Amino acid sequence: MYCMGKNDHAAISAILAGDKEAYGALVMRHSQSLFRVAFRITGNEADAEDVVQEAFLRGYRKLESFESRSNFGTWIYRIAVRCALDRIASQRVNDSSRVAGADDPVQDEVQVADGAAGPDRLLLSGEIAALQEKAMSCLTPTERIAFVLRHMEDCSTEEIGAALGITPNAARQTVFRAVQKLRGRLAPLRATR
Amino acid sequence: MKHLSEDDLIELYYSKEEPVRASRHLAGCAQCTRAYAELESDLASVKAIEPPLLDAAYGDRLWQSLAPFLPVYEERKRTLPRFSRWIYAAASVLMIAGAFLAGRVWEHHRPRISTAASPAAIPQPPLLPQLQPQQQPQPQQRERVVVVLLGDHLDRLERLLVELKHADADSAEMVSPLRDEARSLLTANRICRQQVKQQDDPALAEALDRLETLLAELSNSQGGLNAAAITRLQNEMNSNSLLFEVRILRSRIPDQQTAENSRSKGGTI
Numbered sequence: 001m002y003c004m005g006k007n008d009h010a011a012i013s014a015i016l017a018g019d020k021e022a023y024g025a026l027v028m029r030h031s032q033s034l035f036r037v038a039f040r041i042t043g044n045e046a047d048a049e050d051v052v053q054e055a056f057l058r059g060y061r062k063l064e065s066f067e068s069r070s071n072f073g074t075w076i077y078r079i080a081v082r083c084a085l086d087r088i089a090s091q092r093v094n095d096s097s098r099v100a101g102a103d104d105p106v107q108d109e110v111q112v113a114d115g116a117a118g119p120d121r122l123l124l125s126g127e128i129a130a131l132q133e134k135a136m137s138c139l140t141p142t143e144r145i146a147f148v149l150r151h152m153e154d155c156s157t158e159e160i161g162a163a164l165g166i167t168p169n170a171a172r173q174t175v176f177r178a179v180q181k182l183r184g185r186l187a188p189l190r191a192t193r
Numbered sequence: 194m195k196h197l198s199e200d201d202l203i204e205l206y207y208s209k210e211e212p213v214r215a216s217r218h219l220a221g222c223a224q225c226t227r228a229y230a231e232l233e234s235d236l237a238s239v240k241a242i243e244p245p246l247l248d249a250a251y252g253d254r255l256w257q258s259l260a261p262f263l264p265v266y267e268e269r270k271r272t273l274p275r276f277s278r279w280i281y282a283a284a285s286v287l288m289i290a291g292a293f294l295a296g297r298v299w300e301h302h303r304p305r306i307s308t309a310a311s312p313a314a315i316p317q318p319p320l321l322p323q324l325q326p327q328q329q330p331q332p333q334q335r336e337r338v339v340v341v342l343l344g345d346h347l348d349r350l351e352r353l354l355v356e357l358k359h360a361d362a363d364s365a366e367m368v369s370p371l372r373d374e375a376r377s378l379l380t381a382n383r384i385c386r387q388q389v390k391q392q393d394d395p396a397l398a399e400a401l402d403r404l405e406t407l408l409a410e411l412s413n414s415q416g417g418l419n420a421a422a423i424t425r426l427q428n429e430m431n432s433n434s435l436l437f438e439v440r441i442l443r444s445r446i447p448d449q450q451t452a453e454n455s456r457s458k459g460g461t462i
Contacts, residue, residue, distance in 0.1 A: 056259055186238065
């Protein structure tokens with residue numbers, strides 16, 4: 001996923017020796033990539049920033065358990081994925097408590113604009129993106145993350161499994177389920193193509 | 194013909210290395226080719242969500258927001274590197290094993306003290322070399338030492354009696370060494386007599402007893418060892434056949450030196 005320079009190892013050694021400021025270099029080096037994956041998973045900027053902040057906080061606290069043979073970039077990336085998973089899972093709980101019928105098929109039905117709008121208009125208005133986001137919201141947090149990592153981050157099933165704490169085969173099955181659900185939700189869009 | 198499942202098609206879509214079986218099937222199956230094209234179209238429509246562009250100061254801002262909440266790691270909290278821990282563990286194991294082996298070797302080479310040959314059970318004659326407690330001889334060794342000492346003692350007695358037999362009572366030059374030798378033999382004779390009593394040899398014990406009387410008279414005769422005293426002792430020695438008896442006793446004791454020599458030369462008796 002990421003290349004870890006010798007600088008990361010040196011910075012970690014310095015931090016554990018009492019030089020807290022050395023962590024600043026790691027934050028600045030890896031914050032952009034963490035923000036990207038956090039944004040893709042959470043879907044909004046504010047949540048993504050919170051996820052990145054939480055990931056670096058957790059990473060600092062667990063730095064003693066970091067094994068020197070590991071890659072810090074990969075390690076902190078996995079922490080960020082877990083933070084994002086926690087966030088969207090808690091959001092889902094809050095949403096389901098606020099909005100009755102979150103699993104209501106009518107509510108979850110992808111609302112395709114009427115045919116009068118036409119595909120060109122859909123593209124122009126960004127409604128396809130909204131449709132995609134709507135379809136994505138139908139996935140479970142784990143399915144959403146597995147799909148994002150596979151489809152957008154180009155991660156292998158092994159990497160997805162490691163990030164989610166599941167086996168590679170389970171990660172593969174999770175990706176299959178996510179794709180099947182998305183295709184089902186995006187079927188109306190297929191008719192407009 | 195068995196068509197590819199949706200999972201197979203998804204696997205094929207994301208696989209960096211195309212599965213041979215799926216690719217071969219697609220080449221000859223219009224239905225699966227159509228299904229795959231549809232899947233490609235669906236997934237292609239799901240665009241990667243592009244995050245907003247962040248300014249260069251984002252990382253710095255993030256760090257400034259984090260820094261106040263991060264405690265400083267203390268040097269002592271650092272744990273040893275994994276390999277160092279293994280080195281310390283291996284060194285500890287080696288030290289324990291080394292101490293164990295050293296103990297075994299030391300125990301193996303240390304002479305064992307027999308309870309039967311404890312220092313209290315062995316009276317230490319002055320003529321015997323002073324042995325340290327850990328050097329106390331085994332019973333067999335002790336018996337051999339007594340035999341050798343007794344043989345030597347009888348040899349000396351025989352020489353003394355021969356000298357006494359042929360002593361010139363009027364010669365003072367001969368009398369003085371005779372008395373000195375008798376005094377020396379008197380102490381040794383007491384020790385040998387005690388040893389012989391423990392070995393249950395009454396004949397030898399009785400002979401040594403009579404020899405002790407003679408030695409005592411030689412050493413401490415009243416009025417000095419004059420010609421009359423020597424003549425009296427010569428008569429006493431002859432009447433008791435002490436010289437003959439000593440020779441007989443000496444012949445009963447195996448010549449240890451001869452036996453040792455013959456053994457070392459590989460000879461047999």
